[in-house]
Amino acid sequence: MTNESHHTGRHYLQIPGPTPIPERILNAMSRQIIDHRGPEFQELGKRVLTNVKTLFKTKNPVILFPSSGTGAWEAGLVNTLSPGDRVLIVETGQFALLWRNMVENLGLKPEVIPTDWRAGADADAVEAHLKKDGEKAIKAVCIVHNETSTGTRSWIDEIRKAMDAADHPALLMVDTISSLAVMDYRHDEWGVDVAICGSQKGLMLPPGLSFTAVSDKALAAMKTAKLPRSYWAWDDMLALNRDGVFPYTPPTAHLFGLSEAIDMLLEEGLDNVFERHARMAEAVRRAAQAWGLELWCRDPKYHSTAVTAVKLPDGHNADAFRQVVLDTFNMSLGTGLNKLAGKAFRIGHLGDTNDLTILGALSGVEMGLRLAGVPHKQGGVDAAMAYFAETARSASAKAA
Numbered sequence: 498m499t500n501e502s503h504h505t506g507r508h509y510l511q512i513p514g515p516t517p518i519p520e521r522i523l524n525a526m527s528r529q530i531i532d533h534r535g536p537e538f539q540e541l542g543k544r545v546l547t548n549v550k551t552l553f554k555t556k557n558p559v560i561l562f563p564s565s566g567t568g569a570w571e572a573g574l575v576n577t578l579s580p581g582d583r584v585l586i587v588e589t590g591q592f593a594l595l596w597r598n599m600v601e602n603l604g605l606k607p608e609v610i611p612t613d614w615r616a617g618a619d620a621d622a623v624e625a626h627l628k629k630d631g632e633k634a635i636k637a638v639c640i641v642h643n644e645t646s647t648g649t650r651s652w653i654d655e656i657r658k659a660m661d662a663a664d665h666p667a668l669l670m671v672d673t674i675s676s677l678a679v680m681d682y683r684h685d686e687w688g689v690d691v692a693i694c695g696s697q698k699g700l701m702l703p704p705g706l707s708f709t710a711v712s713d714k715a716l717a718a719m720k721t722a723k724l725p726r727s728y729w730a731w732d733d734m735l736a737l738n739r740d741g742v743f744p745y746t747p748p749t750a751h752l753f754g755l756s757e758a759i760d761m762l763l764e765e766g767l768d769n770v771f772e773r774h775a776r777m778a779e780a781v782r783r784a785a786q787a788w789g790l791e792l793w794c795r796d797p798k799y800h801s802t803a804v805t806a807v808k809l810p811d812g813h814n815a816d817a818f819r820q821v822v823l824d825t826f827n828m829s830l831g832t833g834l835n836k837l838a839g840k841a842f843r844i845g846h847l848g849d850t851n852d853l854t855i856l857g858a859l860s861g862v863e864m865g866l867r868l869a870g871v872p873h874k875q876g877g878v879d880a881a882m883a884y885f886a887e888t889a890r891s892a893s894a895k896a897a
């Protein structure tokens with residue numbers, strides 16, 4: 498069977514990051530590199546370093562490393578902690594697990610609150626664990642805001658309250674890699690000490706740039722932290738960033754793109770960005786439920802607005818289904834990681850999407866289920882269309 502659609506139209510990149518890059522950002526990045534020690538760069542550097550704070554809702558500096566999000570995890574740990582320090586992690590899924598492994602690799606001592614990987618972090622469990630630490634020896638609590646591997650989110654304001662209720666001084670570190678510019682995040686208000694992000698998810702940029710938001714407490718911890726660091730050291734970076742420049746060659750093209758991405762997000766308004774993502778997520782969940790398929794996230798409180806993981810009926814392999822969708826409709830869906838391997842697929846609905854791109858993706862899923870012989874009910878796309886139509890607002894009404 499031949500399928501010409503491989504060569505026409507666009508590939509549907511429906512994984513939860515990297516996400517499709519808007520034309521405006523592609524165009525902004527497609528230009529000649531400038532002297533990173535010259536005045537034009539300095540102006541760009543100062544602008545992005547100032548404006549990026551708005552996305553984190555912080556007054557403190559945000560550090561940009563040319564790296565994937567994982568690099569910023571490492572920077573966050575080595576700049577604030579010392580060998581042997583105890584670190585508490587709630588294992589909400591694969592990304593929390595990778596963070597835990599990094600903690601161990603760096604010579605820190607991870608302590609894990611396990612979950613069944615089907616819900617977000619339970620603040621009561623965090624409070625109970627911290628209350629048992631009478632000597633206050635735990636130095637950091639690490640939470641993944643949006644667990645991309647399972648489609649579950651955690652509530653950072655609740656975690657903050659739990660730490661306060663336990664009267665515990667540990668640093669709060671949050672992975673916002675797939676939540677920033679997708680769901681509300683308030684760095685200063687929630688008293689987060691270190692927040693980590695990457696460019697390729699809600700920020701709609703190519704992979705390769707990481708973000709670290711800090712607190713005064715994290716900067717104070719830096720003064721006594723003894724883990725070795727050089728490339729990842731915050732102090733050199735912060736000192737030069739005051740003048741809009743970097744200690745080594747910066748990822749200039751990414752910064753052109755970041756400037757445009759911030760403009761786009763602020764033009765839309767962050768609250769509108771969050772509401773748009775919530776609406777996409779609701780449409781996807783309605784489709785999955787109409788198909789009679791189970792959502793991996795078992796508790797609506799923890800439903801992610803960035804990505805939805807959908808479980809296939811037992812005996813049906815999710816990767817075989819994804820392969821059919823890729824071969825037939827040129828759409829990439831997210832694979833099931835670790836405990837979800839073969840059992841679930843993930844639909845990314847973050848970044849540069851709209852009603853019709855999501856409906857296109859859902860149509861591909863519904864046809865794929867049929868072609869792969871996965872038992873399901875028809876009508877998922879209809880349910881999503883009905884929801885979009887009920888909640889539609891015209892562009893002119895939005896502008897008013």
Ligand SMILES: *Cc1c(COP(=O)(O)O)cnc(C)c1O
Pocket residue numbers: 514565566567568592641643644645672673674675695
């Ligand atoms: C994507 C992702 C990561 C890994 O980020 P990289 O940029 O691949 O290093 C970590 N945590 C979460 C929650 C993610 O979504």
